[in-house]
Amino acid sequence: MTSPHDPGPGSAAPPQGGQWIVTPLTGDLLRGALDLEQTDRGLLPHRLPARARAQCADDHLATVEAQPSGVRLVLRTRATAVELDTLRTKMAYGGAPPRPDGVYDLLVDGRLTAQASVTGGDVLFVDMVTGSREERTGPAGTVRFRDLPDRMKTVEIWLPHNEQTRLVELRTDAPVEAVPDDVRRVWLHHGSSISHGSDATSPTGTWPAVAASRGGVQLVNLGLGGSAMLDASTARAMRDTAADLISVKIGINLVNGDVMRLRAFTPAVHGFLDTLREGHPTVPLLVVSPILCPVHEDTPGPTAPDLSRLAEGTVRFVATGDPAERSAGKLTLNAIRDELARIVKQRAGDDPNLHYLDGRDLYGDADFAELPLPDQLHPDAAAHRRIGEHFAAAAFGPDRPFAAERI
Known part of the structure; x- marks a missing residue:
């Protein structure tokens, strides 16, 4: 339902001196979120359902799951x-240097047409050494798009992948309607900050968004920065989410946090996959190991900021574990790749729709030489595009696990 609206203090006059039309922000206009929370400051999209959030009371997870990577408004107008x-x-x-403002990508009939940012809002200050957090509140802002083509069209507004975003009000100079059910396949993906989009410059520039565009699928991105920990609550959320294709990218956060040894890792992977199969017994399921990350290939975690570089205003990460501890079961990226390949091979005898992809096929030695990781951990915008292109070829190409003719 829409209604005429006089321009408020945060809005500019609509073209041709007409009236704005306000459209309620409801779930039928949103894609990519698993839950919507109505707060006293606006509608907050979540990428994990309330039950999963309640089962893991971690401040960092609460922050990143509410950053709407892959979440977008979709409407006809x-x-x-x-x-x-x-x-x-x-x-x-x-x-650390100030982070750039989050970017809103506007797509018209599937093509990136404009980008914009907002001002104001809250700021969450995090001490990278102690982990302490302080939040300062601010006012809402307005993102504006003008000069859209004067015809019926599908408009998508992809929300910033790296800024928690409460939706307050949607105004247009013509009526808006929800888009009928999309016939494209739904791809559900889970991974770390790399899948979340860390250091990508816009929401459609994250590697999963690039791959989804090339694969012609709808993306539900459960890339959760620092939080791909084989959490059972995340597995259950994925189990209960409708999907035609599923991928899980496992490894880097387990090393970053030094959260488990090989003895715990193997059954945790089996348990995660078992849970996914409870809800999706025959859906193509792709297990992806870590991309190349030289500091952790053979050196365990935990990962820590390089304090000497941080004092210079540069963010870089170092591995603080001892390679000798590998014999005690400490995880490295190479150890994780070997074990994931073994697990998938073992399970594939009874699960022909289970597949394995070595993350170095997405970003390996040659890619690192050309597009090195600026902070030793996260790919930059160009590397995100490279990873997305490689994933699209490896997953959606002919005779690949997600190829349309295999479904």
């Missing part, structure tokens, strides 16, 4: 002007 009031939470890290 003749509007030539769109305004969206939002309340962001921007991250700031003590001692």
